[in-house]
Amino acid sequence: MIASDAWKHSLGVLAIQGDYEAHSAAFAEVGVSTRPVKTPTELAEVSALVLPGGESTTMLRLLRRDGFDAALRDFVHARPVFATCAGCILLASEVLHPQQESFAALDVTVERNAYGRQNESAILPIETTLRGDALPDEPLEAVFIRAPRIVRAGAGVETLARRDGYPVLVRQGRILAATFHPELSADRRVHQLFLQILATQP
Numbered sequence: 001m002i003a004s005d006a007w008k009h010s011l012g013v014l015a016i017q018g019d020y021e022a023h024s025a026a027f028a029e030v031g032v033s034t035r036p037v038k039t040p041t042e043l044a045e046v047s048a049l050v051l052p053g054g055e056s057t058t059m060l061r062l063l064r065r066d067g068f069d070a071a072l073r074d075f076v077h078a079r080p081v082f083a084t085c086a087g088c089i090l091l092a093s094e095v096l097h098p099q100q101e102s103f104a105a106l107d108v109t110v111e112r113n114a115y116g117r118q119n120e121s122a123i124l125p126i127e128t129t130l131r132g133d134a135l136p137d138e139p140l141e142a143v144f145i146r147a148p149r150i151v152r153a154g155a156g157v158e159t160l161a162r163r164d165g166y167p168v169l170v171r172q173g174r175i176l177a178a179t180f181h182p183e184l185s186a187d188r189r190v191h192q193l194f195l196q197i198l199a200t201q202p
């Protein structure tokens with residue numbers, strides 16, 4: 001865990017659409033308070049950000065309407081970010097099925113809604129490949145809801161867990177991204193992992 005006196009970050013949760021409250025509750029459970037971020041001014045007041053799950057097309061539309069997208073693009077190219085599901089779609093370098101604009105901060109190609117109608121939602125035990133404090137050997141419970149599939153991960157992207165051979169939890173330096181919803185499980189290891197990453201970031 002992070003000693004509170006060593007905690008130098010102000011963690012925001014993008015709160016314009018989607019399950020942002022579940023992320024705030026998840027971080028509260030591990031003793032970290034978060035701030036909702038709805039405007040560029042609020043974004044300027046945080047040092048790290050969570051991009052929640054939801055509907056990426058709707059998020060993009062709302063971001064553009066408020067002229068918030070440019071500030072957010074700069075932020076995700078510079079600061080620590082934890083993205084889940086729709087958030088991962090927003091960060092990707094390429095979005096397919098259908099194609100969609102994205103911030104290109106995470107070197108992956110994602111296919112939206114890739115599991116089809118039958119498998120739209122699933123709760124699966126997922127083996128992680130990372131050993132250590134945050135993700136010890138026990139499988140993670142992964143909640144998939146109309147999830148994207150990471151069909152390509154660049155050389156700088158570390159895959160920490162897979163489903164059917166495809167990455168579902170990835171790290172690229174200061175960015176952690178999941179195609180599932182760790183905030184909807186009781187298990188807080190993925191949130192703890194992000195806090196560990198954050199502790200190493202200026």
Ligand code: GLN
Binds near residue numbers: 053085086112145
């Ligand atoms: N299917 C959604 C999208 O394309 C993502 C779903 C989610 O975040 N649970 O944006």
